[in-house]
Amino acid sequence: MSPADRADLTALARNGSAAHRLARRANALVLLDSGWSCEKVALALLLDDDTIRRWHGLFVAGGIEGLTRFEAGGSACQINGEEQEKLKSWVAATLPGSTRQIGAWMEKEFGHVYAGRSGLIALLHRLGLEYHKPEVIPRRLDEEKQKAFMASYDKLLNSLADDEAVLFADAVHPTHAVRPAGCWAPSQEKLAIEQTSGRQRINIHGAVDLETGQTRMIEVETVDAASTIRLLEAIEALYPMLAIIHVFLDNARYHHAKIVAEWLAQPQRRIKLHFIPPYCPHLNPIERLWGVMHKHVTYNKSYATCTQFADAMLGFLREKVPRNWPRFRDSITDNFRVISPKDFRVVT
Incomplete structure (x- = not known):
């Protein structure tokens, strides 16, 4: 056989x-x-x-x-x-x-x-046929820009001084709602989870240091240029002794706002921004953190109020992630790869 x-x-x-x-x-x-x-x-x-x-x-x-x-x-x-x-x-x-x-x-x-x-x-x-679930890829992907970004990132890490750090930043907007997820249970049990009554959303602007697991997470009413400055100020406060703090983020319009540029131009600023190529969320490890967050905070968990939901979310990001970084670091990495549409049969 x-x-x-x-x-x-x-x-x-x-x-x-x-x-x-x-x-x-x-x-x-x-x-x-x-x-x-x-x-x-x-x-x-x-x-x-x-x-x-x-x-x-x-x-x-x-x-x-x-x-x-x-x-x-x-x-x-x-x-x-x-x-x-x-x-x-x-x-x-x-x-x-x-x-x-x-x-x-x-x-x-x-x-x-x-x-x-x-x-x-x-x-x-x-017959060589298998059940596949298509992988979702961005509509516009530039392979050369991805390669250039990865090369530039590797060069930065290899030349990083002792008084420098690298963080990845992004915003997330979790909704106060139940996320049912499959789980193992006794065969005779019929499982259910109580749905929340509201659809309130919280806005979190945050950053993570992949080396130490330290995070800076601020809850804001709106994610915009003002919240970007607040986040950058919180990052500088987290590293008072460092000379340069490299922050990688996406090309959202508010990250390029005039008031953000003016803040960065101030003499005492120690933040240096680096922008990830457009349509490349796979090159921002904090996106993986958001996935881990949902797995531990929202899957099969019901919160009676949005306040309880926000406390659980922020408590996980601010406290549990840094405290348990050895446990999470393998899931939140900068192990980047180039995604090319040529490697897939794109289903239309």
Whole structure:
């Protein structure tokens, strides 16, 4: 048995949603491949050894698809090589969203009704087809600008003096609302989470130091040029002994505002701004911090009031992140990569 066949059969045997008869056959074949005799497998599955031999014969003759044929009401049918190629071409062209859609097309096109979702999934895997979730990428991406930014960033880090620091800044606008997320629980329990009554939003303008995990997070009524200056002042206060503080941020209009430029031009200022290329949030690690924040603060958590929600959010960003930075640092990194549309098949 090939490693691919064994992996598919093991997945079928472990799949709680697979048809019971098909899962038992997959289980039997995996045990046979592990060196068990037909008699031993039959004894373990409370069957007779002739049944196990017959299942083995179905597999030898037709692969995993052969196991999906059942004598009683067996409407599943193994498709031939020409039909397989036609199925692969259709899937590649149309990108169907479900096995139900694929099964319906096969029934209409070939007149075959596949017995069980698990058997159909096994067929698709054997044909080199997998279930994909498209990655969302910005519409306008400049590969050369990304490479230039990464080179400039590496050069800065390699020449950074002891009296300098690097931070990444951004704004986030979490809404006071429940975010249900999947979780493990006892099978007999039916889970629910109470929805909040309001849709209030809080505005946070913040920055993070990837070296130490220190953060500066301010809650503001509006994210604008004034809040940018407030944030930069808070950053300077965080590092009173440093000569230069490099702050990386995006190209939001308020970051380029005249009053921000005038503030930076003051003689005593120690902030130096660096701008991330347009449409490249993947080059700002604080975006990853926002994802970690939601995972720990909003997923499956309900806050009765927006004040409680804001306290939990700001408490996590201001206290828990710096205090537990060794735990979070692997998820909030400057391990940058260039994203090129040429590396993807862009779905339209």
